[in-house]
Amino acid sequence: MKKAVSVMVLVAVAALSILCFGSMASAGEEIKMVGVITKIEIAGPDAKTATATLKDNKTEQPVVITVNDDLTLDKFKDHRIVEGDEIRCKYEVIDGKNVSKLFRKTAGC
């Protein structure tokens, strides 16, 4: 019985460690994706942040991206980037939010 308990404790500790280290790794990790914008939410011309929902091309799941950089915000405001555009995006998970590090249209001419 003692042996069984020890094994269970060891397994639990190992699992907890994997979970902890796993989440620590993903917190600072840069995630890359390509997807099509299904929704842009921005609060007016003076907004300092916005969210864009992308439909991930690989998983087909919606991913909500928080955009804070002025260049991309300006493109939302003057509609250089609109719903339906395909985007190449890099983001980091910060405080539970997918914060954009790169947000670019894939198309060109």
Add this chain to the structure above:
Amino acid sequence: MSKKSVTAVVLCLALAATAALAASEHPGKESIEKSGYKGPETCEECHPGTAKAFLDTVHWKHASKVTNVDNINPKLEYGMKNRIYVMCNGNDIVNNLKEIPKSPVTGKSKFSGCNTCHPGNHLSDVGSTGPAAAAAVDCLVCHSTEYDFRQRKAFKNEKGEVVMGQDRSTKAALAIGKPTVKNCMVCHEAAGGGVIVKRGFSFTKDTDAHAAKGMVCVDCHKTKNHKMPTGHDPNNWANDGVFLSCADTSCHGVKPHKDADLNRHSAKIACQTCHIPRTGGAFAKDFTVWEQTPDKFYEPTTLKKEANETTPAYAWYNGTVKNTPHFIGPKGSRKDGKSKITPFKIFQGRAYYNKQTGELLSMDFAQPMSNGDTRAGVLSAAKTLGLKNPEKIAKEAVPGWQTIYFGSNHLVTKTKALYCANCHAPNGVLNFKDLGYSDKEIVKLTSPELYMEKVAKKQKEEW
């Protein structure tokens, strides 16, 4: 100071601030507010003749006479209107803006074409002339900071013609002024098939010393009558006949450094060599194999890196250009008295060549974009250009590679510029052998002997 004096100073400051604000605001606001914006005719009230003059610029013609490039006719005009090379492979003529064939998968079509960025309305297209062309100029796409890009979309009019929309709203017209970086980047940012593809730079405070100082594109590319000065990029042929250089007296002059040894370098080394040590963007593209994108259309296979993620190649350059079906790049030598060692962004592209003549063929993107059939694109382009036996040409076309040396003139840095040991060392960035130096000279050029004493002294001062 008395109360009266303080009041006077405050009043003067307020007056000066108002004057400064008024000076930064484009005049004519009241007239535009009263009458609305009617296109170039509104601008012409204060700038008579400007729209007509604009029709004679590279931005409208997408071409000019070119005198420094091999194997072309100096009497004809060349540019993105008609050039055939492997960064784009199409051009305004063969890949004219149009509705492409429907995707066999989705049944959907879209508008596409090289001249999408032309500042007309497509009815008055690249190189058009006359009153209709002058009235079609989209002044605001370059001069307004409030342009609504939802308006600048292609559509078909009641006659079935493809028209490029424009934002001619009063709101946009009231926000006119000197073009901002954004205005230029609307077109130049995504040229060549995507953001940072063609020239491999972004003009931001993080990537360019000039942008970090708050400068905008037209501070260097300072126009006169809309004629745009450019550098001497071996792959940027069309020009307005005006050129710019870092050494212009209004910029850095011929002796830009405090250190005479560094100034001595500028006789044989282009400024860009030390001050633009990195490049980026697309480094390879394949127009013979197009990849299907999530919307089920196709795009040429493209390999690319971010700004500052690749290194340039260095060559002697005297401003003239070797131009063959498989190579476009700098000419020059150590001994011609005109050349400087210059950095270039290297790009290689694969496209189809004419089996009979060995010439590079161009491509209409409509067919491959719809269904991936690249030879159909070659056939359509051959027909448009009036080549004999277009079907035979397209069927027999042979894939091949072309190497292009692009000028590397942005991503300027002061703090990360190359220093002595970046070049004068056995592992330096310059291949002195390829640049024409003898073994004996190379031993000398790659030794710290050249700079040891001076750099040691400087190091001591700094620490």
